[in-house]
Amino acid sequence: MLFSSIPFAFYFLPVVLIAYFVVPFRFKNAILLLFSLIFYGWGEPIYLLLMVTSIVMGYIFGLLIEKYRGTAKAKVFVVLSVVVSLGLLGWFKYADFAVSSLNTLGLNLVLPNVALPIGISFYTFQILSYTIDVYRGDVPAQKSIVDFGAYVSMFPQLIAGPIVRYSDVAAQLRVRTHSLEKASLGVRRLLIGLGKKILIANQLGQLVEICRASNQPSVVFSWMCAVAFALQIYFDFSGYSDMAIGLGKIFGFDLMENFDHPFMSRSVSEFWRRWHMSLGSWFRDYVYIPLGGNRVPFARWCLNVLVVWFLTGLWHGAAWNFVLWGLYFAVFLVLEKLFLAKWLKKLPGAVARIPVLLILLVSFVLFNAGSLSQFGSDVASMFGMNGLPFLSAQSVYYLRSYALLLIVAIVGATPLVRKVGLRLEKTAVMTWLEPVALCALLLAVTAFLVGGSFNPFLYFRF
Amino acid sequence: MSNKKKALLRMGPVVLLFVVLSVFAWVKPAQDVSLAERRPLAQMPQITWDQLTGGKFMTEFESYTTDQFPLREPFRKLKSFIQFNLLAQKDVNDIYIAEGSASKIEEAVSDKRVENNAQKLQNVYESHFAPSGSQAWFALVPDKNYYLAEKHGYPGMDYAHLLDLTKQTMSFAEWIDLTGALDISDYYTTDSHWRQECIGDAAQTLAEALGVEISQEYTQNLAREDFAGVYAGQSALPLPAEPMYYLTSPVLDGATVFDWETGETTGLYDMEELFGRDPYDLYLSGAAALQVIENPACDTGRELVIFRDSFGSSMAPLLVPGYSKITLVDLRYMASALVPEYVPAQGQDVLFLYAPGVMNSSNLLK
Incomplete structure (x- = not known):
């Protein structure tokens, strides 16, 4: 869904705003997550699965890295996290490019014809920054999958950035103020x-x-x-x-x-x-x-x-x-x-x-x-x-x-x-x-x- | 003023406007058509699992919400006002205004397309009509851009080249020059077409070339006071509506039109169309693949076949006095291969009457 469209501006946004502001604070991230997934799935429902998989894997890797912080296992998990995230990005974004580039060298490989999921470059980089920051000890791992999911999929910046670092919004996910100003x-x-x-x-x-x-x-x-x-x-x-x-x-x-x-x-x-x-x-x-x-x-x-x-x-x-x-x-x-x-x-x-x-x-x-x-x-x-x-x-x-x-x-x-x-x-x-x-x-x-x-x-x- | 009050003042009116528009968008009943744009409006798509998972519902929902948005016409007019008046753009949706008349920027001449279309027309004539002793004429309808585009610095066709090219490619037909018989005031200011009450000279030029007598005393009848043509709707620019007339005479009143598609026989003018999607369909009921006009007042037995586009609808009635029968063929809606089946060759006069846009089109003529 594009921000610059009638469905977003006059249908989606009013519903999100009502839902978001009528629920108590403890449910606000859940509302954000829910509507962000609807927002993401609107154009290409099939890639919701990819988004959810990315969220779950980022969340689990974060917890594992923190659990084994200071040990070799933490390193293994952060490397795994990077490999999986970049692997998904590589497949969905670069597979066709790689194959067609190899074909120009004389190979005759079949193009996988993979469609590019919207925003994958943005949310992949957000997940990467999170797991790396947890590994470095810059931020604690997020215990709530709802809060983590809300961070990764937050619709305002999901498809065009800015690339939000977890360290920048970790505190705001827990506590943030809403004011008229x-x-x-x-x-x-x-x-x-x-x-x-x-x-x-x-x-x-x-x-x-x-x-x-x-x-x-x-x-x-x-x-x-x-x-x-x-x-x-x-x-x-x-x-x-x-x-x-x-x-x-x-x-x-x-x-x-x-x-x-x-x-x-x-x-x-x-x-x-x-x-x-x-x-x-x-x-x-x-x-x-x-x-x-x-x-x-x-x-x-x-x-x-x-x-x-x-x-x-x-x-x-x-x-x-x-x-x-x-x-x-x-x-x-x-x-x-x-x-x-x-x-x-x-x-x-x-x-x-x-x-x-x-x-x-x-x-x-x-x-x-x-x-x-x-x-x-x-x-x-x-x-x-x-x-x-x-x-x-x-x-x-x-x-x-x-x-x-x-x-x-x-x-x-x-x-x-x-x-x-x-x-x-x-x-x-x-x-x-x-x-x-x-x-x-x-x-x-x-x-x-x-x-x-x-x-x-x-x-x-x- | 406190920060809270200031924030409320900043946000209040725009949020209120947003809420009003949103509520209106949710509750407003859907309309079937946009008369100004002359098209059906998108309707709420069906919600099915396949539509949802395939993404089709979302695409159609966007069309639906955009088409059915409240105050659609005022918003379209506002957009045109911003583009035309505030941003000083010289056209809106390719439509410009010069000498108080709206016209649409045309594509540049493509030699290949013109040659292809001319070849199709030549094939129809030479394979079917010529052996029966028919003679062919060709007239290019000068559209409004001919009089406005170059003079006012708008991009458009190179008409000198187009005229040369059509003369050359349509050399099997005798050329009739209509440019001197018309000027910009002979066209509707809000529409692409010429005004029937103003094309007497052009009709006379055609008749003289064809060798028939068409002089008549016509009565000019007001069809609509408030005709807003296709350019008014497409551009949403504030173009004033204009009167629309049609010409009658005892000869024209006695003529009948048979439409091969509907099987109906009517008069030359279809009053029911006057308040339909395109009031210009008043003339010969608008676009039709094959029509036959019979004129009982003419006993010469002479017949004419006109291969035409929409300009022919208002011109053909003026040629009626010269012929016992006029067959109108629109190759945009009828394959040229079907012509021998439906229009037997009997030595008729054959007139090809086309606007530049049709001759320069790709695959419009079948």
Whole structure:
């Protein structure tokens, strides 16, 4: 079920909210678990079994690791937990990719044709962080399978993150406060997220589709496509994170922030501290630092970076363009360590962002490419290397048609809106203006949902 | 103001609005059709084990809840208003407004598709009608984009190329140029079609080429004051409704239409359709695979076969005075292989009358 759908917003959510708030606190996690399973099973009921299996195994492994803490058995169980979790992820997400890749080497293996269960990358990483943290002694094992199940399957962040660490919500699973203040901030955040997804990301998605399907390609069209896609994926994914954080607040949880205006970064490393922060910190804590982090010789550090970014790319999708996307960032991170960071620091703020934005735009062209040849062709088109005209009648038309949306999206990707919002929040007029604006936002997103707007969800493939 | 009060003020109105919409969505009775969109609305799917486990129920439930959402039309209009007026997008669902008239952005010309369609028409003519001594004519109906798209900077077909291409591929038929007989004011502002009361010049151009006399004194009758065409419904833009007329004369009043599918014989105009899903179906009862118009007032015995799309419905009545019998064939609903069986070749005049969108379509003509 998508957050940006009528069934979720006006059928599922009201029922969950009523059920959640009428039961006493001790049953709230059970209600969350129950409705999260319904939410998960809505689209693909068959994968409920996988979800329940993952929960039960994570729960049992946690208890066993704690029981045998300090002994070799604990190590065996944590390794088993990692192998089973990654095994399930590997089979359901990467089996087809692995087989088709092997087949390109001359083998003739039969494709298993495994369908990708929604959100498997997110909840697998949550379970992994839990069992590893229990093994490390950072958190005690969860004794209640209901609470553990609620943590793993919690619908606000189930399909698009943020990747919530058990250590961040363990206390909140036991005790959390529900207040009008928190809920009102949650409602506001939820609506902002819906607005980002439906009013901006989906509209930009239409522009991307138009650019890609155009029979009058041009250099300007290629740039428009690249910019629109980069903004689309930002507003899509950060919009989902806003919705998750907002819903979390309504249910009394404080989930971690996942985005911090990433396109304002002055370096690639800064970008990854601002983009999908929960994934970046997960790889840092569970892969990069265990590999030695940056306290190793330079050559080893380069290898660590390559491993981490190979995995980051692979996490995003079972295709070579995603792997290359990860490695592309690894190359720039190494270059930044060698000289690029110093060079960028010398540039004035706004100028320093230009090469970084260019690197990011090209990266998203790779991200969006169906194949490597498509990527090559797209980049060649952007730089006028395949004989395309600079402008075409269609590109002029669609540039004019989407100009305002692109401007809104570009401004919205900067901290300007937040700054203005914070300044206005302290004024008396905002007290009355905010509820009106939120009602208008609810009506606008409902109108786009009812009008059957273009509604892809880019992160489903993860 | 306390934080609690502030929170209540922030959240109260929007939560109230959310509750009202949710309750309304749960209790509102389902409607069968959307007249504005001219389509049936999705209904509540059956709850069965197979539907649930296969995920079909969920997909259909989403369609149902979206289609049946309360205040659907006002919400569709709000969406269009936001896109068109606030975001300044130049079209909504590919529909744009220029010179006060709505039109839909068309696909670019595909030589292959045009050639395929022309080949189908040529096959029908040369294998069936030509041996009986029939002569063929071809007229491309200039659609609204012909007059609006390029002039106002909207993407569309390259009409010069399309005209050249159709002339070339339809060379078995004599070309009739209708572009000079029409202008944008001859079309409905809310619909794709031309207005019957405005296409006298185009009908005369066809008649002259065909070599028949059709001059008549027509009475212009008001069919509906508030016609809202297909573009009004599809775009949900605030396009004002417009009057719809139909032309009558003693000759036209005496003509009959036989529909091969229904087996019914009616007049040229079907008043029952005026308040149906598409009021344009007033003309010859709308889309039909095969119809025959008989004109008892014409004793020349001359016959015409029109291979047509929806534009032909309002044009054919104006050609009636020149013929004893007009057969209308719509190859979108009838396979071309069936034509010899139902339309015997008897040396009739054969007119191919198609809009650019049909000639440029893939697999629309059977």
